[in-house]
Amino acid sequence: MHPQLETLLEIQDLKTQRRELQETASERAMQEEVFNLGADQAIVQLDEKIAEMEDTLPTLTRNRYNRIASRYERVMVPVIGGTCYGCFVSVPTALSSDADRNNEVRACQNCGRFLYLID
Amino acid sequence: MELREFFTEDGINLDLKGETKDEILKELIALLGLDDKSEGILYKMLKRRENLGSTGIGKGIAIPHCRSLVVNRLRVAFGRKPAGVEFKAIDDQPVHNFFLIIAPPLEVSNQYLPVLGKIAQFSKEADVASRLEKLHSPNEFLGLLQEKGV
Numbered sequence: 001m002h003p004q005l006e007t008l009l010e011i012q013d014l015k016t017q018r019r020e021l022q023e024t025a026s027e028r029a030m031q032e033e034v035f036n037l038g039a040d041q042a043i044v045q046l047d048e049k050i051a052e053m054e055d056t057l058p059t060l061t062r063n064r065y066n067r068i069a070s071r072y073e074r075v076m077v078p079v080i081g082g083t084c085y086g087c088f089v090s091v092p093t094a095l096s097s098d099a100d101r102n103n104e105v106r107a108c109q110n111c112g113r114f115l116y117l118i119d
Numbered sequence: 120m121e122l123r124e125f126f127t128e129d130g131i132n133l134d135l136k137g138e139t140k141d142e143i144l145k146e147l148i149a150l151l152g153l154d155d156k157s158e159g160i161l162y163k164m165l166k167r168r169e170n171l172g173s174t175g176i177g178k179g180i181a182i183p184h185c186r187s188l189v190v191n192r193l194r195v196a197f198g199r200k201p202a203g204v205e206f207k208a209i210d211d212q213p214v215h216n217f218f219l220i221i222a223p224p225l226e227v228s229n230q231y232l233p234v235l236g237k238i239a240q241f242s243k244e245a246d247v248a249s250r251l252e253k254l255h256s257p258n259e260f261l262g263l264l265q266e267k268g269v
């Protein structure tokens with residue numbers, strides 16, 4: 001896997017976790033009640049980790065990342081069955097069925113989000 | 120929705136070998152049968168979740184969990200370490216039973232929280248810890264879930 005793609009994926013996973021804690025009341029309640037997690041403190045820690053990882057992106061990728069992040073909540077989305085799960089438009093077959101998939105940083109030609117290919 | 124539906128015998132290991140929290144997490148992830156890269160990413164995510172606060176909920180049970188782009192459907196696994204492992208659990212006791220839950224970022228059927236809730240509820244039942252201790256086969260584990268009606 002392309003190292004920057006891996007960083008982007010990790011950032012996206014952390015952002016998902018943060019969003020769930022911040023916006024999904026049932027998730028927040030579960031984390032607090034079952035796992036005794038301090039949600040607000042966890043969000044601060046997640047923000048720090050996200051910022052730290054964003055800082056490791058090279059300038060060009062970082063600029064693209066910032067552009068996408070300013071428009072969409074999710075910066076990286078999966079491609080499943082040839083469809084971009086950000087905008088739900090089909091991505092070109094050459095891109096989605098590449099044997100060396102995820103070895104390059106690719107973006108959806110329709111919505112611009114970074115793509116992660118899974119089965 | 121029943122918990123039983125989400126588990127397969129391949130995803131159950133009643134004799135985990137790991138001696139540390141990190142080794143146990145890796146063994147649990149391996150039960151999902153993903154590629155190495157995905158396993159590595161999940162390990163990092165689960166570690167980060169544990170750093171926010173242990174998922175050891177007491178009574179010898181832990182429920183490591185996270186959402187990640189590396190899976191396209193909800194995945195679960197169960198592992199048991201009869202001798203127990205230090206997991207920084209809420210009650211400071213060693214953990215013997217581990218439920219792993221990994222969900223994609225977006226799910227059409229929204230199963231993640233209900234499954235997490237059911238496992239937490241199952242774990243709190245008075246006889247569950249001792250029943251898990253006595254299991255002889257993955258099939259018995261599935262039978263226990265069914266019996267408890269979770």
Ligand SMILES: [Zn+2]
Pocket residue numbers: 084085086087088089108109110111112113
């Ligand atoms: Zn798109």
